[in-house]
Amino acid sequence: xxxxxxxxxxxxxxxxxxxxxxxxxxxxxxxxxxxxxxxxxxxxxxxxxxxxxxxxxxxxxxxxxxxxxxxxxxxxxxxxxxxxxxxxxxxxxxxxxxxxxxxxxxxxxxxxxxxxxxxxxxxxxxxxxxxxxxxxxxxxxxxxxxxxxxxxxxxxxxxxxxxxxxxxxxxxxxxxxxxxxxxxxxxxxxxxxxxxxxxxxxxxxxxxxxxxxxxxxxxxxxxxxxxxxxxxxxxxxxxxxxxxxxxxxxxxxxxxxxxxxxxxxxxxxxxxxxxxxxxxxxxxx
Amino acid sequence: xxxxxxxxxxxxxxxxxxxxxxxxxxxxxxxxxxxxxxxxxxxxxxxxxxxxxxxxxxxxxxxxxxxxxxxxxxxxxxxxxxxxxxxxxxxxxxxxxxxxxxxxxxxxxxxxxxxxxxxxxxxxxxxxxxxxxxxxxxxxxxxxxxxxxxxxxxxxxxxxxxxxxxxxxxxxxxxxxxxxxxxxxxxxxxxxxxxxxxxxxxxxxxxxxxxxxxxxxxxxxxxxxxxxxxxxxxxxxxxxxxxxxxxxxxxxxxxxxxxxxxxxxxxxxxxxxxxxxxxxxxxxxxxxxxxxxxxxxxxxxxxxxxxxxxxxxxxxxxxxxxxxxxxxxxxxxxxx
Numbered sequence: 001x002x003x004x005x006x007x008x009x010x011x012x013x014x015x016x017x018x019x020x021x022x023x024x025x026x027x028x029x030x031x032x033x034x035x036x037x038x039x040x041x042x043x044x045x046x047x048x049x050x051x052x053x054x055x056x057x058x059x060x061x062x063x064x065x066x067x068x069x070x071x072x073x074x075x076x077x078x079x080x081x082x083x084x085x086x087x088x089x090x091x092x093x094x095x096x097x098x099x100x101x102x103x104x105x106x107x108x109x110x111x112x113x114x115x116x117x118x119x120x121x122x123x124x125x126x127x128x129x130x131x132x133x134x135x136x137x138x139x140x141x142x143x144x145x146x147x148x149x150x151x152x153x154x155x156x157x158x159x160x161x162x163x164x165x166x167x168x169x170x171x172x173x174x175x176x177x178x179x180x181x182x183x184x185x186x187x188x189x190x191x192x193x194x195x196x197x198x199x200x201x202x203x204x205x206x207x208x209x210x211x212x213x214x215x216x217x218x219x220x221x222x223x224x225x226x227x228x229x230x231x232x233x234x235x236x237x238x239x240x241x242x243x244x245x246x247x248x249x250x251x252x253x254x255x256x257x258x259x260x261x262x263x264x265x266x267x268x269x270x271x272x273x274x275x276x277x278x279x280x281x282x283x284x285x
Numbered sequence: 286x287x288x289x290x291x292x293x294x295x296x297x298x299x300x301x302x303x304x305x306x307x308x309x310x311x312x313x314x315x316x317x318x319x320x321x322x323x324x325x326x327x328x329x330x331x332x333x334x335x336x337x338x339x340x341x342x343x344x345x346x347x348x349x350x351x352x353x354x355x356x357x358x359x360x361x362x363x364x365x366x367x368x369x370x371x372x373x374x375x376x377x378x379x380x381x382x383x384x385x386x387x388x389x390x391x392x393x394x395x396x397x398x399x400x401x402x403x404x405x406x407x408x409x410x411x412x413x414x415x416x417x418x419x420x421x422x423x424x425x426x427x428x429x430x431x432x433x434x435x436x437x438x439x440x441x442x443x444x445x446x447x448x449x450x451x452x453x454x455x456x457x458x459x460x461x462x463x464x465x466x467x468x469x470x471x472x473x474x475x476x477x478x479x480x481x482x483x484x485x486x487x488x489x490x491x492x493x494x495x496x497x498x499x500x501x502x503x504x505x506x507x508x509x510x511x512x513x514x515x516x517x518x519x520x521x522x523x524x525x526x527x528x529x530x531x532x533x534x535x536x537x538x539x540x541x542x543x544x545x546x547x548x549x550x551x552x553x554x555x556x557x558x559x560x561x562x563x564x565x566x567x568x569x570x571x572x573x574x575x576x577x578x579x580x581x582x583x584x585x586x587x588x589x590x591x592x593x594x595x596x597x598x599x600x601x602x603x604x605x606x607x608x609x610x611x612x613x614x615x616x617x618x619x620x621x
Binding site for chain 2: 012014015018019022025026028029030032033035036047048050051052096097099100102103104106107108109110111112113115121122123124125126127128129130131132133134135136137140149152153155156158161187191212215216218219223233234237238240241249252253256259260263266267268271274275278279
């Protein structure tokens with residue numbers, strides 16, 4: 001046997017191309033955010049001098065003062081409002097979607113099959129067609145400028161019910177429920193104490209996605225919330241383009257950064273679950 | 286020993302009740318309401334629904350709002366823009382996502398740092414669309430802005446270019462933002478799809494001497510058909526509702542170049558003249574268009590095996606009932 005031949009890893013030019021493309025795309029993903037963050041520390045004259053810079057300046061505090069002095073952009077208020085709406089809607093969505101999926105998976109009832117077909121059929125109802133009627137209804141019952149109309153609809157999230165059902169069928173053996181019944185547990189108690197903990201992984205991924213979706217929502221809050229103190233983060237962001245901030249580039253970048261930072265933190269902490277969630281959600285179980 | 290059987294069926298109804306009630310109040314009722322508004326003269330910020338009248342009682346045609354909407358050149362422009370910007374975003378998006386998915390799942394190439402790339406490519410998707418719209422408006426600012434700066438320094442242009450005044454540039458920009466925020470998502474979906482393909486197929490192909498390209502075109506693509514169709518339809522449904530980015534980026538400008546269908550509806554209903562009736566009619570038109578696409582998705586998503594199984598069970602039930610009926614008749618005859 002010839003032992004002198006060393007095995008070198010074969011040089012693959014194609015692989016180099018792949019890495020170049022991937023690095024280029026990664027830069028494309030990050031570049032706008034890097035500019036945004038750096039520019040949020042720079043003054044308007046600096047930005048007008050050279051718009052692209054990777055060196056932070058010292059105008060962060062000043063930009064913040066300008067940003068909040070206009071009585072429109074209040075990051076703390078926006079943050080709190082967005083948190084209330086997103087948390088409320090997400091809790092409603094995950095709890096009741098799991099409950100609805102439980103009803104479909106665990107119980108034998110006449111309308112079960114029809115109900116599941118119905119859920120799949122309503123999954124793609126566009127928000128636009130609901131919006132005008134919903135707006136008029138909310139105003140008629142005096143719930144405009146209230147967070148409830150943005151939270152309660154979360155209870156009926158057909159896509160999440162669909163996902164929860166797909167996850168529940170293999171994950172929740174009916175024998176466990178049978179034995180709980182023999183032990184004398186009530187049905188609602190069994191759901192809360194046995195089914196919910198088993199569904200935790202699915203609840204986590206769906207919860208994150210729902211939270212981010214609610215956090216980023218602009219259309220409905222824009223229609224239903226007209227008082228400044230009720231504004232969510234996306235509404236405040238959408239106001240950054242008005243005439244008031246026309247020449248305050250640094251402040252606008254800072255405003256954008258403030259809305260992105262919480263998402264960055266959530267994303268980099270939970271990206272593993274988020275990406276797994278998209279992958280699982282797309283494959284029918 | 287005979288055990289008393291407890292029926293738990295009522296819990297099925299009970300536990301799905303919150304969903305059904307919420308759906309009826311927050312989705313179905315508003316849709317019907319929207320539909321009714323579409324046939325009335327409801328407009329203006331102060332007019333109550335109870336004061337609105339159906340068009341025929343005012344001597345107008347019942348479908349006048351719909352006819353007006355379908356005839357309105359602005360609505361045509363909005364629909365056309367929506368489709369146009371969606372296509373310009375979707376073709377490169379699905380192509381790139383497919384290529385990346387094929388690279389990342391290739392066992393021979395073993396691309397390193399995949400986790401990092403996936404996380405970074407997906408990143409824009411998680412960021413508020415409104416933020417991205419404003420961010421890009423600032424990046425493309427005129428006369429001083431990061432993109433203009435870079436293009437000037439690289440020598441591509443001699444004078445700063447005002448992107449916001451060009452219809453084509455604005456549309457391309459919106460399409461790019463859509464592409465940029467969604468290709469990572471599509472890639473991850475497709476990777477999941479490719480990993481779901483039976484690996485034995487690839488092994489067999491390798492033994493038969495098929496190269497990477499052949500494997501991609503003869504195994505990956507055919508097996509990914511359903512997934513690609515799913516991506517296409519969901520993207521189309523989402524694309525038809527494009528709102529946040531065009532709204533904050535240029536709000537339909539210049540010359541309605543970035544006006545989308547949803548933005549048109551929003552503008553009709555919630556600004557200026559508050560034409561709720563026209564907006565309602567327009568949203569129903571969009572609803573019909575989206576429903577057609579959804580129906581397509583529904584057919585694709587429907588579990589074929591489950592449907593088959595259901596059919597078999599139904600048939601067996603029918604046969605069983607027939608037998609029982611026959612047996613009964615037999616008994617009756619004998620009794621006679």
